[in-house]
Amino acid sequence: MPDYREMWKSLKMDIEKHDQLCEILPRFYEDIYLSQENRPEAMNYYNFVVSEVHGLRIQELEEHRSKGGKVIGSFCVFVPDEIIDSGGAIGVGLCGGSEFWEPDGERVLPRNTCPLVKASIGAKISSTCPYFQSCDLIVGETTCDGKKKSWEILRDYIPVHVMDLPQMKREKDNISWQDEIKIFMERLETMTGNRVTTEKLSESIKLMNRKRKTLMRLYNTRKSHRLPISGKDALLISQIAFYDNTERFIEKTNELCDELEKRIEDSISVFEDDTPRILVSGTPMAIPNWKLHHIIETSGGAVVCEETCTGTRYFENLVDEGGKTLDEQIKALADRYLNINCACFTPNMGRTEDIVRLYREYNAHGVVYFTLPFCQTYATEFKKVKDVLDREGIPVIMIETGYSLQDTGQIKTRLEAFFEMLDTDKGRAASK
Numbered sequence: 001m002p003d004y005r006e007m008w009k010s011l012k013m014d015i016e017k018h019d020q021l022c023e024i025l026p027r028f029y030e031d032i033y034l035s036q037e038n039r040p041e042a043m044n045y046y047n048f049v050v051s052e053v054h055g056l057r058i059q060e061l062e063e064h065r066s067k068g069g070k071v072i073g074s075f076c077v078f079v080p081d082e083i084i085d086s087g088g089a090i091g092v093g094l095c096g097g098s099e100f101w102e103p104d105g106e107r108v109l110p111r112n113t114c115p116l117v118k119a120s121i122g123a124k125i126s127s128t129c130p131y132f133q134s135c136d137l138i139v140g141e142t143t144c145d146g147k148k149k150s151w152e153i154l155r156d157y158i159p160v161h162v163m164d165l166p167q168m169k170r171e172k173d174n175i176s177w178q179d180e181i182k183i184f185m186e187r188l189e190t191m192t193g194n195r196v197t198t199e200k201l202s203e204s205i206k207l208m209n210r211k212r213k214t215l216m217r218l219y220n221t222r223k224s225h226r227l228p229i230s231g232k233d234a235l236l237i238s239q240i241a242f243y244d245n246t247e248r249f250i251e252k253t254n255e256l257c258d259e260l261e262k263r264i265e266d267s268i269s270v271f272e273d274d275t276p277r278i279l280v281s282g283t284p285m286a287i288p289n290w291k292l293h294h295i296i297e298t299s300g301g302a303v304v305c306e307e308t309c310t311g312t313r314y315f316e317n318l319v320d321e322g323g324k325t326l327d328e329q330i331k332a333l334a335d336r337y338l339n340i341n342c343a344c345f346t347p348n349m350g351r352t353e354d355i356v357r358l359y360r361e362y363n364a365h366g367v368v369y370f371t372l373p374f375c376q377t378y379a380t381e382f383k384k385v386k387d388v389l390d391r392e393g394i395p396v397i398m399i400e401t402g403y404s405l406q407d408t409g410q411i412k413t414r415l416e417a418f419f420e421m422l423d424t425d426k427g428r429a430a431s432k
């Protein structure tokens with residue numbers, strides 16, 4: 001990687017502390033990713049993106065800013081990318097996926113806060129995340145309590161705009177979410193000096209839909225009986241989708257899909273035929289949280305799909321492209337986004353229906369329900385999900401784990417026992 005120290009200094013980063021992070025990540029990536037056998041050739045692009053994660057992409061963001069452009073950071077798949085893009089800004093999903101940032105988060109947050117929130121706040125207050133340092137505005141949302149209260153703390157460090165997400169899905173909630181989208185759009189317009197027009201928004205809606213279709217194409221390859229790509233690699237691609245240049249991401253991911261579809265034709269798989277196929281469902285896995293996928297795929301399982309916000313919740317359902325006025329387009333955005341079944345909603349049976357549907361579509365043998373510690377919404381929702389899965393005869397295990405690797409052995413033992421009892425002959429005929 002070229003020397004980006006001057007750029008990092010100009011972003012007021014804590015260089016010494018950042019060096020510590022830069023030392024850990026490459027080794028971690030090598031152990032988890034580069035050690036895999038028979039990876040698709042096209043994964044080289046994503047290897048490159050990871051190797052330049054704090055370099056080239058940041059340089060691109062800084063070039064945009066040097067011409068007066070703005071960078072907007074967000075933490076949730078409810079923040080509409082289409083509005084950011086049509087306002088001429090660049091959106092980046094901010095990651096809070098590393099244990100490295102938790103102690104800094106704990107300086108200002110209670111210890112019993114979910115690791116994702118602690119790490120996100122810690123990344124900012126430690127000045128070690130160049131994405132955070134490049135952001136002109138952070139967009140938060142009122143999803144869970146941990147996040148909601150953290151925005152008040154984050155405001156001391158960076159401008160924050162909070163979108164008030166309704167927690168039910170009635171008509172009045174849809175109207176209220178349309179209002180929130182408009183308020184955000186107006187703030188963005190004031191900040192960037194650019195007007196969001198029907199034409200620009202229409203282009204952005206089409207662009208983001210293309211990105212969703214590309215991710216859908218990638219996920220479709222994972223429905224195959226012979227898996228052309230590991231779950232770990234698919235997760236990495238989803239994580240990169242949150243911050244890479246959108247056009248380039250679409251192009252490179254379509255190239256990868258060409259290769260994966262060819263692999264399926266040629267019966268090339270990265271796993272043995274009788275490997276238990278696992279649907280992971282639950283809280284998002286922000287980069288570089290690869291822990292659970294790595295444990296599953298080194299304990300005899302293969303992850304075939306993620307019902308998470310770093311999985312299907314990010315790209316399923318397109319925005320209707322037919323809106324002729326800004327109001328119609330904003331309504332179309334509200335309709336699409338309120339289709340996301342986050343556990344912050346009540347009731348939220350749509351998510352359980354999604355889990356059952358995805359289990360069948362991806363020919364899974366079992367479900368691993370994942371929650372981060374202190375995530376009340378996802379942990380509480382497990383009861384409702386399990387009741388339905390039990391009724392449907394779908395095996396499920398709940399794993400609650402944070403970013404620390406200390407419990408790896410214990411999780412491995414539980415998963416190995418779970419995989420043992422799965423009927424891996426089930427559905428084979430249907431999936432061939």
Ligand code: SF4
Pocket residue numbers: 075076077078143144283284309340342343344
């Ligand atoms: S789990 Fe809910 S709060 Fe978290 S990113 Fe997804 S939609 Fe947002």
Ligand code: SF4
Pocket residue numbers: 114115116117143144145146147283284372374375376377378
């Ligand atoms: S994992 Fe749960 S507690 Fe953590 S930010 Fe997401 S919804 Fe909130």
